[in-house]
Amino acid sequence: MFFFFFEKDKIISFAEKVFRYSSYDVIDEQSEDYDFLVKKQDITYGVMVKNKITNNQISKLDKLKDEEKQFIPLMFVLDDIEKESKELLTQKYNVEIIDISNIIYIIQGNSELMNELKEILDYSLNGIEKNEPNIRIEIENEEIHTKGLMDYVKELQGIKPGKKDWYKYQKFCVNLIKEMFNDDLDSWGEQEKTQEGSFIFDLIARVKYRKKEEYDDFFNMVENSLQSKYIVFEFKNYVEKIGKEEIISTESYLYEKALRKMAIIITRKGANESAKKEIRRCVRSYGKTIIVIDEMDLINMITLWKEDDDINPSIILQEKLNNLYIHLEQ
Numbered sequence: 585m586f587f588f589f590f591e592k593d594k595i596i597s598f599a600e601k602v603f604r605y606s607s608y609d610v611i612d613e614q615s616e617d618y619d620f621l622v623k624k625q626d627i628t629y630g631v632m633v634k635n636k637i638t639n640n641q642i643s644k645l646d647k648l649k650d651e652e653k654q655f656i657p658l659m660f661v662l663d664d665i666e667k668e669s670k671e672l673l674t675q676k677y678n679v680e681i682i683d684i685s686n687i688i689y690i691i692q693g694n695s696e697l698m699n700e701l702k703e704i705l706d707y708s709l710n711g712i713e714k715n716e717p718n719i720r721i722e723i724e725n726e727e728i729h730t731k732g733l734m735d736y737v738k739e740l741q742g743i744k745p746g747k748k749d750w751y752k753y754q755k756f757c758v759n760l761i762k763e764m765f766n767d768d769l770d771s772w773g774e775q776e777k778t779q780e781g782s783f784i785f786d787l788i789a790r791v792k793y794r795k796k797e798e799y800d801d802f803f804n805m806v807e808n809s810l811q812s813k814y815i816v817f818e819f820k821n822y823v824e825k826i827g828k829e830e831i832i833s834t835e836s837y838l839y840e841k842a843l844r845k846m847a848i849i850i851t852r853k854g855a856n857e858s859a860k861k862e863i864r865r866c867v868r869s870y871g872k873t874i875i876v877i878d879e880m881d882l883i884n885m886i887t888l889w890k891e892d893d894d895i896n897p898s899i900i901l902q903e904k905l906n907n908l909y910i911h912l913e914q
Contacts, residue, residue, distance in 0.1 A: 591704070592633070596620065598700055599633050599660045605697060606690055607722040617648060621655060624720065629680065630655035636663040637673070637681075645677040656680060658719070662687075662705065664712055664795055674718070684709070686717035693723065695730050702767040707793040709767050710801065710896075733890040736760065737883055745823045745852045753821035757850050758787055760882075761817060764889050764897055768792055768803045769815065785837045787817040788844075802898035802905065806846050810873055813843035820851035831855075831862040831874060838872045847874045848901065854878035864912055875904040 611621035618630030769789035885897035
């Protein structure tokens with residue numbers, strides 16, 4: 585069974601924002617029965633923030649059921665609870681439950697809250713359907729200013745290829761990958777050093793757990809078919825195409841026993857023929873996979889991310905992977 589990490593204070597703060605966004609008054613008051621209170625007109629809920637519903641928590645609900653109280657118990661749960669289980673708990677203990685499907689429904693129009701949720705969770709929301717909660721919600725229309733497609737494209741194209749702007753390019757790519765794939769990857773580690781003090785890879789991340797096992801995409805394939813739980817990222821602000829040497833360098837950071845067999849190199853011009861040949865050799869000889877994303881690929885990924893809610897930008901990575909394995913013997 586999978587248990588995700590739970591930072592209580594961080595989750596409580598997020599939950600309070602969700603209720604404020606739903607037009608509830610938040611009362612910053614704690615007791616042994618709830619983490620905070622929320623109120624709307626004549627209804628008061630005692631909110632209990634949980635990562636999942638356990639038998640121990642159900643026993644506490646049983647105690648609350650027999651007490652006289654000035655609030656309705658409400659469980660704010662970062663888990664996907666089956667409809668039948670939710671209805672049974674609601675009827676038996678007079679408790680309202682907001683699970684992850686309800687949270688997604690409430691904040692679907694707020695990109696800031698959605699990003700915050702994805703950063704908190706160590707599992708992916710892919711495949712989880714949104715459902716309207718039982719409690720009354722009233723979302724106020726508000727303008728949320730987020731960076732659009734052209735903001736990212738202009739920033740990228742404003743960075744000149746070459747050594748002078750290598751740090752700007754790396755910083756741009758690190759921030760972009762973290763934002764673009766915050767629902768797919770976590771446990772980010774940036775530009776580690778060897779014991780000798782030299783820098784190695786630019787970024788590494790872990791593939792998030794997926795509650796919906798049937799959801800199949802690039803990251804699912806990396807973890808389950810390629811047996812790589814971690815992905816290494818390299819960012820090359822080169823004027824020319826990268827060559828064989830860069831592939832050999834990246835390949836040295838991959839270790840089968842550490843479940844780190846996948847690398848993605850993002851570069852301005854792509855890879856030359858010697859680099860492509862070396863990539864195929866790495867797959868055949870060591871079972872290590874490296875794909876190269878050029879600037880046009882990156883812009884296409886940004887376009888899908890910002891302009892199309894139905895397609896994950898990782899489909900570009902999937903196409904690259906398919907092309908590599910289909911033409912492996914060439």
